[in-house]
Amino acid sequence: MKWSLRIIITASLSLAVAVSLSLLPKLDQLAGSNPLDAWSSKRAAQLTDRNLVDFLVQVPLQLRIRKVELTNARLSLDLSLPKNAESASVYRDLYTIAQMITTKTKNVNQVWVRVMDYSGATDQASAQLVLAMVADREHGKDMEASAGELSLIQLEQQLQNRFRITYTSRWQQRYPL
Template sequence: MKWSMRILITLGISAVIAISLSNLPHLDQSSGLESDYAWSNHRGGQLTSNNLPDLLVQVPLQLRIRKVDLSTSRVSLDLSLPKNADTAAVYRDLYTIAQTMLMNTKNVNQVWVRVIDYSGGTEYPSSQLVLAMVAQREFVKDMDKNPRDLSLIQLEQELQNRFRITYTSKWQQKYPL
């Protein structure tokens, strides 16, 4: 009799633990707490290394992201420049990245972007810096325009007036004035 009672008590306790553990993931949703592991679309979210991929997937870019680094208040991105990319696509991506990272987050104050040509060749190393941009939160005010609605000249002026952009000789070679 004692063994059967011990088995029933053990089964009862195991069932209670299993039910409790199965309800544990739903506690965040029912209590109204937001998870740091998923990026929500509301304005001014806290960007963490856990939800950074979710945010980056939502950003419409034409250039490919090669590397991302998130520190306390800075995001650094390396973008790969394809051979057939035009100037407007590069500027549009720079504008979109700065706009998204600085206007839609609470904790990011600087965005560093490097555009790198990874195509390589016989006379150049395998990767070359083409363009670099440093964008700061204080210069993003009233940057609500959709980059698709801006012309190439408007995009270039917006970026150069707001942020620090450094062009290399590779940029000037690839996109002469």
């Protein structure tokens, strides 16, 4: 076989491989496997390590997420409590998280949320726990109203009646009754 024919065949095969590799992402889009589509629809989707960030970006929170862990059927979140945050924003975020987990996922049965005070902390170990909540799917099934539609008292009552909430002395110092 002549060298020129070998070079042409090799170049053709290289071009075919390059074109087929460039078309792979478009095939994913045509197949409808966009991870953002799962969270924007009304139906629940499987939450995994691969789409966890896509899910959390869709959750409208006022507090900043500091740590996330997904293990088996439990999602653990650490939220950072800024110095000027109101109790209403904390309750609204807790309600929103619990509601999104029960309506938008089908494999997460519990969500553990810790609200941490990082002011004056030099590292994560010196942060102080302000509030903790354990929310499970069973008690959060019929959370129909959005957090924005409920008053502070309604949010607090809904959360305390449905889920386990633990307040620390730090919470009571910041938000006295």
